Amino acid sequence: MSKVRKKHRLVDAKKPNLVENIFPYSLPPLIRLENPVVEYIDGKPVEFDFEAVKNRPIFISDTTFRDGQQARPPYTLEQMVHIYDLLARLSGPNGVVRQTEFFLYTKNDRETLDQCRELGHTYPECTGWIRAVKGDFRLVKEAGLKETGMLTSSSDYHIFHKLKFRSRKECIDSYCEVVDAAFEAGVRPRCHLEDVTRADIEGFVLPFVDRLMEMSEQVPEELSVKIRLCDTMGFGVSYPGGELPRSIPKLIYKLNRECGVTSDRLEWHGHNDFHKVHVNGGAAWLYGCDFVNTTLFGFGERTGNPPLEGAIFEYIALKGDLCGIDTMVITELADYMRSIGLPIPDNYPFAGRAFNTTRAGIHAGGLRQYEQIYNIFDTTRLLGRPPRVAITDKSGADGVAHWINEFFGLKGDDRINKIRVHKLARWVIDQYDVEGRLTAISDQELEVKAKEFFPDYWEKYKGK
Amino acid sequence: MATVEERVKAITANKLGIDEIKLEDSFTADLGAESVDSIELVAMFEEEFGIEMDEDAALAVQTVGDAITFITKVCKEQGVEIEE
Numbered sequence: 001m002s003k004v005r006k007k008h009r010l011v012d013a014k015k016p017n018l019v020e021n022i023f024p025y026s027l028p029p030l031i032r033l034e035n036p037v038v039e040y041i042d043g044k045p046v047e048f049d050f051e052a053v054k055n056r057p058i059f060i061s062d063t064t065f066r067d068g069q070q071a072r073p074p075y076t077l078e079q080m081v082h083i084y085d086l087l088a089r090l091s092g093p094n095g096v097v098r099q100t101e102f103f104l105y106t107k108n109d110r111e112t113l114d115q116c117r118e119l120g121h122t123y124p125e126c127t128g129w130i131r132a133v134k135g136d137f138r139l140v141k142e143a144g145l146k147e148t149g150m151l152t153s154s155s156d157y158h159i160f161h162k163l164k165f166r167s168r169k170e171c172i173d174s175y176c177e178v179v180d181a182a183f184e185a186g187v188r189p190r191c192h193l194e195d196v197t198r199a200d201i202e203g204f205v206l207p208f209v210d211r212l213m214e215m216s217e218q219v220p221e222e223l224s225v226k227i228r229l230c231d232t233m234g235f236g237v238s239y240p241g242g243e244l245p246r247s248i249p250k251l252i253y254k255l256n257r258e259c260g261v262t263s264d265r266l267e268w269h270g271h272n273d274f275h276k277v278h279v280n281g282g283a284a285w286l287y288g289c290d291f292v293n294t295t296l297f298g299f300g301e302r303t304g305n306p307p308l309e310g311a312i313f314e315y316i317a318l319k320g321d322l323c324g325i326d327t328m329v330i331t332e333l334a335d336y337m338r339s340i341g342l343p344i345p346d347n348y349p350f351a352g353r354a355f356n357t358t359r360a361g362i363h364a365g366g367l368r369q370y371e372q373i374y375n376i377f378d379t380t381r382l383l384g385r386p387p388r389v390a391i392t393d394k395s396g397a398d399g400v401a402h403w404i405n406e407f408f409g410l411k412g413d414d415r416i417n418k419i420r421v422h423k424l425a426r427w428v429i430d431q432y433d434v435e436g437r438l439t440a441i442s443d444q445e446l447e448v449k450a451k452e453f454f455p456d457y458w459e460k461y462k463g464k
Numbered sequence: 465m466a467t468v469e470e471r472v473k474a475i476t477a478n479k480l481g482i483d484e485i486k487l488e489d490s491f492t493a494d495l496g497a498e499s500v501d502s503i504e505l506v507a508m509f510e511e512e513f514g515i516e517m518d519e520d521a522a523l524a525v526q527t528v529g530d531a532i533t534f535i536t537k538v539c540k541e542q543g544v545e546i547e548e
Contacts, residue, residue: 396499396500397499397500397503417519418503418519419503419506419507419510419517419519419522420507421503422500422503422504422506422507425500425503426500426504429498429500
């Protein structure tokens with residue numbers, strides 16, 4: 001690569017440039033994209049229109065009750081109905097969380113589906129999930145669903161070693177029989193190409209999808225096959241220049257433009273085995289899938305799926321608008337999930353108890369001076385979660401002052417400066433230096449001390 | 465009445481447990497004051513002289529001599545009688 005040396009002139013300023021066109025604070029930081037984006041496919045440059053994502057009808061789909069439930073003990077009927085109700089509120093009137101899928105195999109599965117639909121929400125639409133077995137369509141039809149996912153594994157690992165087909169042709173014929181059965185039942189099939197990132201794309205996946213598209217031409221548009229690209233083991237990579245079968249750009253290109261699967265019929269389903277799950281979902285949106293399949297808090301098989309709440313903030317960042325999404329419901333969902341025993345790590349983005357809690361005194365100092373320095377966006381407005389400081393020996397007087405001001409809800413000139421918190425700051429330091437403490441100090445302990453050291457404030461703000 | 469210098473030195477010596485305090489001593493580098501010690505000292509000076517100091521300005525003071533100058537100035541601004 002040749003050197004492109006260039007001198008860079010300092011642009012002196014007396015006022016800060018906070019780059020607010022990208023970091024508006026009232027929204028998550030915006031993701032602004034520039035065209036053209038070029039990927040070399042089969043030796044030729046192919047352009048992708050990333051800027052179009054702002055106006056493309058992209059959506060989030062949900063599999064909390066299917067993949068999410070495969071990773072934990074079953075939810076009760078009441079729990080699922082409540083979660084569905086919250087998903088509908090989160091989704092908003094535009095149906096950003098467009099679909100969620102249900103098992104249909106047990107009486108409890110079917111009753112849950114019925115009760116969710118009885119809530120009367122337009123979104124998320126309820127879809128099913130079945131094996132690629134003809135008889136299973138009876139369940140879908142009886143449930144009155146318009147669409148169902150069906151397992152159509154696409155790698156030779158699955159075709160030969162799991163499903164024990166004798167040849168790829170036998171496998172495709174079998175899958176297509178089930179697709180035909182779906183058409184006959186008047187149900188739209190959504191073919192889940194399991195393990196696609198480990199499959200022979202040219203030799204199996206594309207011929208199979210070609211055949212599905214030919215079959216779709218024989219049925220009304222609303223029944224035409226949808227394709228879910230399942231990165232079952234998390235092997236997918238979003239980097240430009242990646243090779244098939246792991247390349248997400250190339251996979252989507254092949255299906256979208258060579259096989260003619262329109263974007264509104266393409267969905268990405270990822271797994272987090274290599275820590276790529278969220279970014280891979282975002283890449284799938286950009287390269288042409290309209291749907292990214294997710295679970296609440298990323299809870300799913302093994303390492304999990306794209307976190308729904310992460311996709312929500314990605315969506316807002318790409319669109320530059322809330323689009324009717326009620327982000328506050330994320331906090332409500334997190335509280336509810338914790339209450340029914342789902343472990344959400346404290347440092348888990350957007351939902352963990354301490355996701356916007358700083359422990360470093362120097363960061364607490366920054367927060368105290370100007371919240372935006374160390375808070376990712378207006379978490380109070382969007383999540384009902386003001387930035388916080390956890391008190392340890394590293395918090396310093398700045399951390400203690402921040403904690404006490406948040407605790408009493410003091411703003412602007414009413415805030416207590418750090419000289420006034422010296423007694424509490426001394427008590428904190430002595431906990432470690434004198435008492436030999438090794439753990440963070442809980443809010444409950446600090447509240448007792450706040451009452452002792454700030455009786456006037458306590459009386460005024462907490463006395464009632 | 466003791467002078468500002470005598471009162472500042474007495475408080476500093478008492479707080480930090482040091483016998484001899486010199487005007488050029490830095491609170492942190494020479495006298496070993498840690499973060500919380502510094503705000504405690506400011507709070508003690510405020511109480512001793514009956515004044516209120518600006519937090520940032522007070523905590524920016526580095527040496528004992530500078531503290532005496534700063535406190536003298538604040539006392540005058542706030543109409544507090546002192547012995548210089």
